[in-house]
Amino acid sequence: MKINLNVNGVTFPVDIEPDRSLSGVLRNEIGLTGTKEGCDDCECGACMVLLDGHPVNSCSYLAVQTDGRQVTTVEGLADADGLAPLQQAMLDAGGVQCGFCTPGMLMSATALLSENPEPTVEEIRIGLSGNLCRCTGYAKIIEAVGSDAPST
Amino acid sequence: MQQGSGTTKFVRADGPDKVTGSGRYAADMVLPGMLFAAFRYAEVSHARIVELDVEAARSMPGVLAVLTDDDVPDVRYGAGVADRTLFARGVVRFEGEVVAAVAATTPEAARSAADAIVFEYEELPAIVDVEQAIEPVSPLVHAGWEDYEASTERGHNVASYSSITLGDTDTALAAAHTVVTSRYVADASHAVPIEPRAVLAQWEGDKVTIWSSTQVPFDAQAGVCETLEMPANRVRVVVPHLGGGFGGKCGFHFEAHVAALARAARRPVKLVFTRREEFTAPDRRREGMVIELTSGLDADGRIVARTGEVLIDCGAYIADGAFFPQVASMHIAGPYSIPNVSIEASLVYTNHQPSGSVRAPTAPQGCWAVESHTDELAETVGLDPVEFRRLNAVREGATGPSGQVYGPIGLLDCIDAAVASASYGTDLAADEAVGVAVGWWPTFAVPSGAYVKINGDGSGQIITGAQECGTGSVMTLCQLAAEEVGLNPEDFQLVYQDTAAGPWDMGATGSQTLVNNGRAVVAASQQIADALKKLAADQLEASPDDIELLEGQARVVGTPAASIAIGELAAIAAGGELLLGHGSGPPPVAPEISATCVGDQGMAAWVAPQFSCHAIRVKVDRDTGVVRVLSVAAAHDSGTIINPMGAQGQVHGGVLMGIGQALSEGTVYDDRGNQMNPGLLEYKLQTIADAPPISIDFVGVAAPDGGPRGSKGIAEAPNVATAAAIANGIAKVVGARLTQLPMKPERVWEASSGAAEAGGR
Ligand code: FES
Ligand code: FES
Numbered sequence: 001m002k003i004n005l006n007v008n009g010v011t012f013p014v015d016i017e018p019d020r021s022l023s024g025v026l027r028n029e030i031g032l033t034g035t036k037e038g039c040d041d042c043e044c045g046a047c048m049v050l051l052d053g054h055p056v057n058s059c060s061y062l063a064v065q066t067d068g069r070q071v072t073t074v075e076g077l078a079d080a081d082g083l084a085p086l087q088q089a090m091l092d093a094g095g096v097q098c099g100f101c102t103p104g105m106l107m108s109a110t111a112l113l114s115e116n117p118e119p120t121v122e123e124i125r126i127g128l129s130g131n132l133c134r135c136t137g138y139a140k141i142i143e144a145v146g147s148d149a150p151s152t
Numbered sequence: 153m154q155q156g157s158g159t160t161k162f163v164r165a166d167g168p169d170k171v172t173g174s175g176r177y178a179a180d181m182v183l184p185g186m187l188f189a190a191f192r193y194a195e196v197s198h199a200r201i202v203e204l205d206v207e208a209a210r211s212m213p214g215v216l217a218v219l220t221d222d223d224v225p226d227v228r229y230g231a232g233v234a235d236r237t238l239f240a241r242g243v244v245r246f247e248g249e250v251v252a253a254v255a256a257t258t259p260e261a262a263r264s265a266a267d268a269i270v271f272e273y274e275e276l277p278a279i280v281d282v283e284q285a286i287e288p289v290s291p292l293v294h295a296g297w298e299d300y301e302a303s304t305e306r307g308h309n310v311a312s313y314s315s316i317t318l319g320d321t322d323t324a325l326a327a328a329h330t331v332v333t334s335r336y337v338a339d340a341s342h343a344v345p346i347e348p349r350a351v352l353a354q355w356e357g358d359k360v361t362i363w364s365s366t367q368v369p370f371d372a373q374a375g376v377c378e379t380l381e382m383p384a385n386r387v388r389v390v391v392p393h394l395g396g397g398f399g400g401k402c403g404f405h406f407e408a409h410v411a412a413l414a415r416a417a418r419r420p421v422k423l424v425f426t427r428r429e430e431f432t433a434p435d436r437r438r439e440g441m442v443i444e445l446t447s448g449l450d451a452d453g454r455i456v457a458r459t460g461e462v463l464i465d466c467g468a469y470i471a472d473g474a475f476f477p478q479v480a481s482m483h484i485a486g487p488y489s490i491p492n493v494s495i496e497a498s499l500v501y502t503n504h505q506p507s508g509s510v511r512a513p514t515a516p517q518g519c520w521a522v523e524s525h526t527d528e529l530a531e532t533v534g535l536d537p538v539e540f541r542r543l544n545a546v547r548e549g550a551t552g553p554s555g556q557v558y559g560p561i562g563l564l565d566c567i568d569a570a571v572a573s574a575s576y577g578t579d580l581a582a583d584e585a586v587g588v589a590v591g592w593w594p595t596f597a598v599p600s601g602a603y604v605k606i607n608g609d610g611s612g613q614i615i616t617g618a619q620e621c622g623t624g625s626v627m628t629l630c631q632l633a634a635e636e637v638g639l640n641p642e643d644f645q646l647v648y649q650d651t652a653a654g655p656w657d658m659g660a661t662g663s664q665t666l667v668n669n670g671r672a673v674v675a676a677s678q679q680i681a682d683a684l685k686k687l688a689a690d691q692l693e694a695s696p697d698d699i700e701l702l703e704g705q706a707r708v709v710g711t712p713a714a715s716i717a718i719g720e721l722a723a724i725a726a727g728g729e730l731l732l733g734h735g736s737g738p739p740p741v742a743p744e745i746s747a748t749c750v751g752d753q754g755m756a757a758w759v760a761p762q763f764s765c766h767a768i769r770v771k772v773d774r775d776t777g778v779v780r781v782l783s784v785a786a787a788h789d790s791g792t793i794i795n796p797m798g799a800q801g802q803v804h805g806g807v808l809m810g811i812g813q814a815l816s817e818g819t820v821y822d823d824r825g826n827q828m829n830p831g832l833l834e835y836k837l838q839t840i841a842d843a844p845p846i847s848i849d850f851v852g853v854a855a856p857d858g859g860p861r862g863s864k865g866i867a868e869a870p871n872v873a874t875a876a877a878i879a880n881g882i883a884k885v886v887g888a889r890l891t892q893l894p895m896k897p898e899r900v901w902e903a904s905s906g907a908a909e910a911g912g913r
Contacts, residue, residue, distance in 0.1 A: 033180035034173015036395070038346045039427040043832035046346055074173035087171040091163050094797040097805065098622025099170030100347040100395030106171065129841040132832070134346050134396050135622045137804030138840040140797075 003067040007032065008076030016063055023047040023058035026073060034074040034103045038132070045131035048104035049073050055111040057130070074103035077110065086110060086145070093144035097135035105131045109145045121146065162797045164627040165646060166393065166620065175393045178350035178365040179424045186352070187216055189413055189423035190262035192252040192269045193433065194244035197280075197468075197503040197825030198293075199273035201242055206252055209268045214261035216417035218269070220252045224412055225381045229404075232474030233311050234301040235294055236435075238379050238408055244273065245293055245468035246505050247826050248433035250406075255413040255421045278825040282442055282463040282500040285309040293468060293501035304474050305751035311470045312499040314478035314751035316485065318555050319492035321448075324457035328448025330532050334525040338517035338893040339818035340440040340465060343510040344837060347395020348430040353411040354420040359386045362407050367397040367621050368659030373651045375404025376411055384651075387411075391649035394660070397621040398809065399510035400436045402661045403472055431830035432505060435471035437819065439464050439507035439514060443521040445484055445495075453533040455544050458553070460484040462497035464507070464514060471508035473499050475753035479594075482756060483518025485553030486526070487563055487592040487763060488544045493553045493747065503825040509661060511806065512593055512868035516813055516875050520893055523589035523876035527883060537880065538571055538588055541765075545590060554756035555746030562789030562853035563590060566765035569849035573785035574767035583774065584782065587881025588767045591873030595760035595791075595855070595864045596662035597739040601655025602672040604633055604680055604733040608726030610704075610719030612637070612644040614676075617654030618669040623867050624798035625665035629673045631795065632860055636677035637684060638701025638718055655736070663865025666794060667760070668739060670860040675735025683731055687721045740857040760858035762865060763789040766807070766873040770881035774908070777901030779882055781811050784846040784874070791855040791864035803848045803870040810874025812838045818894040887911060 005012045007030055014029050026032050026049070037059055038046035047059040050072035077084045083091075086109055096102050105128060112119055112127035119127060124145050133141065169175030206218040221239040228234040240251045252269050256262035279285050279293055288308055297306065304312035325331055352363040360382075366372045369389040376387045389407065406423060414421040425433070445460035462480045466473055477497035484495050499507075507513075530540035545563045546552045567590065571577070574586050602616040614633055620626035626648050630641040647653050657669055685696040688706030692699070692714050700709050706721060708714040725731045742757040749756050767785040772778075786803050793799045816836040820828040829835045854862025875893060882900060883889050888907035890899055 027180070032173070033176065036177070036347070037179070038348065038395075039832045041427065041831050041833045044346055044427075074171075078172050083168070083171065090171055091167040094162070094801055096164065096167050096170050097624065097801055098345070098347065098396035099166070099175060099393060100177065100345070100622075102170050103173050125841045125843070129839050132346060132837050132839065134344055134398065134809070134837065135805045136801055137806075137808035137846065138843040139804040139846060140801060142840070142843075 001064055003064055005030065005063065005066060005071065006069065007071045008073060018062065018064050020063045021059050022049065022061040022063045022066055025063040026058060032073050032075050036100055036103055038100065045104040045108065046101055048107040048131060050107055050111055053111065053114065055108050074106055077106060086113065089144040089147050093140045093147060095136060095141040095144040101131060101133040105133065105141060162795055164624050165630060166627060169393065177347060177393045177395050178352060178363050181352050181363050181392060183352065183354055183420040186420045186422055187255040187257060187417055188259040188262045189410055189421050190254050190266040191250045192266040192271060193247065194240060194249040194251055195247055196244060196273060196275060197247045198276040198278045199244050200276060201240065201244065201273050203270055203272040204251065205270035208270065209254060209265040212261065212265045212268060214257035215254060215265045216419060217255040217413050218252060218265065219412055219416060223416065225379065227379045227381065228300065229375065229378050230470050231472055232302065232304045233470045236469045246503055248505055250409065253409050253413055255417045278503045280502055280504065280821060280823065280825045282465050282502060285500050285502055286463065286498065293503060309501045310498045311466045311501055312474045312477055312751065314481060314749065314753060315496040316481045316554055316747050316749055316756055317494050318553060318747040321457045321459050321492045321494040324492035325448040328456055329451045330449045331446060332529055332532055333446040334528060336443045336521035336524060336891050338441045338520065340504065341438040341813055341817045341819055342431060342835065343398040343400025343436060345396030345398055345400050348425040348427055349401060350422065350424045351406050351410040352420060352422040353414040355415055360411050361388045361390060362411055363390050363392055364407050365394055365401055366391055367394065367401040367619055368403065368661055369619060369649055369651050370617060370656050371659060372404050372407045376408045379408045380411060388652040391619060394621050397660060399508065399513065399661065400434065402509050403435055405434050427832060428830050432827055435469055435506035436508035436510060437467065437505045438510040439476065441465065441480065441514065441517045443484060443518065445522065445525055447525065447529055449529060449533055453535045453540055453543055455488055455490045457492035458485060458490050460495040464497060464499045465504055466499040466501050467504040467506035468501065469506040471506045473507055475755045476514050477751065478749065478753045478755040480514035480518050482554065483515050484522055486522045487546050487590055488553065489546050489550045490553045504821065511809060512872050515591065515593055515872045516810060517893060519589065519591045519872050520875040520879055523873065524879050524889055527880045528889065538567065538576060541567055541590055556743050556757055559856055560853050561761065561763060562851040563763040565851035565853065566590065566763050566787040566789055569787035569851055570765040570767040570785045573847045573849060574769060576767055583885055584769060584771045585881045585884035586767050586769045587877045587879065587884060588765065589873040589876030589880055591764045591869065591876065593762045593869045593872055594758035595667055595762060595858060596664040597759040598658045598664060598668050599736060599739055600657045600668035600672045601736040602669060602676050604673065604676040606680055606722045606731035608723055610722040612639060613647060614644055614673060615647040615654050616669055616673065617651065617657035618665050619649045619657065619660040621660035623802055624795060628666055628795040628798055629670060632670050632673050633677045636674055637681050638706065639704060663867040666863055667859030667865055670863065671737040672735045674860050675737040676733035679733035679735065680731050684718060684721050687724055688716055691716050760791060760855035760864045762869045764869050764873050766877040768877040768881055770878055770885065772882055772885040772900065774886060774904045777897035777904060779815055779895065779900055781844045781878060783844050786846060786870060787849040787851060788869060789851045789853050790866040790869060791858045792852060792862040793850045794861055794863050799850065799866050800848055802867045804846055806867065806870025807846050807874050808838050808843055810871035811878065813871065813894060814875035814878040815894055816896065818896065
């Protein structure tokens with residue numbers, strides 16, 4: 001099946017089987033391996049991407065369903081000027097250890113902050129509850145997402 | 153409270169890779185002509201192989217190689233006991249045992265071919281209960297065990313046995329004022345790194361390069377060399393970024409299978425595990441344990457004697473478990489001054505997945521048992537649990553349960569700090585309580601090596617065999633090198649986790665990187681510092697002894713105006729004798745002990761022991777058995793803290809893993825030895841919504857026999873005392889002890905309602 005996949009603002013025409021997952025196509029056909037795969041059951045959130053700005057687990061999303069929609073992956077967060085503030089905040093706070101959950105965390109947090117620029121700790125905990133991290137105990141991730149919120 | 157001597161700001165050198173998605177992990181790697189691997193597993197936990205026919209699979213389209221035991225060298229391997237082969241031979245002993253391997257042009261073709269292999273078997277009785285397995289009438293997991301090469305103490309279904317004996321427990325127990333006996337059972341659990349493992353192998357001539365998500369590249373290399381009969385200099389293991397391990401990726405696993413497939417297919421081959429495979433196939437699982445212990449107290453509440461018997465579920469193969477019985481015995485003894493000790497422990501073969509080092513093997517379970525028992529002891533003599541621990545805990549100059557006399561240690565400081573942070577003793581609601589537990593863990597003193605060079609432009613490079621698994625310990629090496637040569641950490645780049653580049657290192661295991669590789673990097677950097685001082689002395693017309701290296705400058709001490717930039721010295725060196733350092737440094741020597749140890753694995757004499765006290769506030773719903781952890785106060789003596797942010801991250805992560813082990817993480821088996829919950833839906837990790845606030849105190853007692861600056865390990869210790877402290881909190885609320893780990897809601901509810909009935913509530 002031929003579709004146009006729009007990823008991070010670039011359109012990629014791809015010819016794929018209809019049962020292919022979005023994460024698989026991103027990683028293999030498009031060559032963007034920042035999106036990770038950590039499970040088989042939609043439980044870990046490592047594969048989180050934004051679809052028209054909303055977070056989805058790309059491992060369980062069919063690539064063909066995204067035809068003509070905007071997909072944002074972790075590779076789309078930084079621009080020519082450097083890291084996005086949230087990426088920098090994650091590094092400054094120490095929210096990155098092995099980094100395998102990090103792309104998914106960043107995507108969920110980006111979605112959260114775009115809807116709610118000043119989340120409370122409780123709101124951060126709800127917003128990121130679909131992303132498992134085995135390394136950090138989440139403490140410094142909460143700190144990073146909180147600190148990225150503009151303080152007033 | 154000491155918060156570490158190093159800089160507080162720490163941005164890890166691998167951080168930008170990891171936040172932008174540009175960093176490559178093993179599963180991200182692609183090579184031209186690459187094939188995909190799939191394994192055929194036993195899917196039965198104990199059976200005799202009747203037929204294994206791969207002909208149909210071999211002739212399927214896209215299949216380039218199919219391998220079984222017939223296709224690899226006849227080698228039996230295993231640390232302590234050579235009980236393992238790459239592929240099943242005659243008998244399968246656990247459900248995840250690899251029977252055959254396939255390489256094909258697509259993952260789907262490889263899977264179909266693996267499924268098409270004819271594998272017929274006759275099922276044998278599954279040995280799943282450690283207490284039955286050691287009985288002489290029990291069938292054997294390894295019928296031919298007596299012919300295996302071995303260096304452990306063994307017996308009937310026992311892969312490794314150890315005992316620790318100090319003093320005379322019979323006499324001391326007979327004379328004791330009070331004697332208490334307890335029995336505890338811990339279920340198995342899993343490491344669950346978020347990255348499932350991946351291995352990619354490529355041959356060039358008679359040399360193979362293997363990219364693997366291993367925590368221990370040199371161990372993986374050694375396994376390939378042994379099983380494929382190759383010299384070390386033809387096997388290169390490279391680890392791209394590693395997506396966590398927690399012990400689950402220690403040891404030698406599937407690197408040789410993939411290398412053998414790639415050799416047979418004459419193409420690069422990649423293996424990527426599913427989450428289910430990650431749960432069932434590796435020789436790594438946190439061991440289940442059955443623990444019985446008895447303590448005698450004097451009238452004042454001093455522990456005068458302790459006996460114990462521990463059975464550890466080894467699973468089908470020994471993996472790296474040879475030392476588990478001895479380290480478990482030390483945990484059953486606990487960090488207490490007990491003059492009479494007699495503890496024995498056995499690693500018992502079963503038809504479960506093999507156990508292997510997962511973040512402080514045997515320790516959280518052992519600590520949970522002994523610290524539950526400790527609260528029982530305190531209650532028996534009417535002492536507050538904290539007072540009881542203060543009375544019995546080891547301290548400087550005291551003799552521990554293996555007869556080791558301790559130097560400066562901070563266990564008492566940990567107790568004080570944790571109970572203060574938790575406001576222990578203040579009034580709480582009836583459904584809340586603060587449980588307290590103490591724990592300990594050794595520092596592993598092992599060889600390690602590193603090279604350091606300063607380039608002509610003044611930039612530095614550390615070339616090390618050390619492995620980064622996420623903790624930041626390798627990243628911290630830049631800080632150590634920088635401090636020695638007067639540069640900034642950011643001036644250094646790292647070449648690491650590549651067996652062809654760096655000298656030998658044990659890997660990201662045993663919390664050892666900063667202690668041992670740190671020692672090596674300091675030694676290598678000191679050579680460079682000496683060379684820089686000589687160069688500077690020539691330039692500044694001073695003695696090298698009077699030169700200090702600071703802030704990018706070489707300066708004459710006391711005459712700050714007489715200085716030269718280190719970059720300039722590097723340029724001079726580039727035209728003459730290059731600035732190269734290499735270091736290893738002698739590992740600290742194990743302390744003397746006075747206990748008698750049968751089956752000694754060197755785990756009763758602890759170099760730079762780490763101590764901790766956790767005080768954890770829990771809330772228990774007696775009607776549902778649901779436990780919520782409200783807050784954690786963790787106090788650790790991990791020696792001098794070199795990288796505070798990194799160390800805090802280890803405590804946060806270790807505590808949360810400990811909470812999972814306490815409350816939700818337990819592997820459930822059917823009665824034939826098969827896992828019932830090998831997935832993240834059924835095996836519940838703690839989420840961000842479960843994560844409580846964690847306060848951390850590092851009491852910072854510099855260890856004379858530790859690593860650089862008096863440091864100790866840190867990565868494993870934080871989950872040692874976590875389940876134990878939670879258990880003690882739960883027991884206070886429900887008025888009864890939970891005797892099985894994890895303390896799932898149904899178990900809490902059962903204990904709670906049993907206590908309510910007994911108390912007439
Ligand atoms: S890979 Fe785990 S949720 Fe998608
Ligand atoms: S940083 Fe390793 S899983 Fe989150």
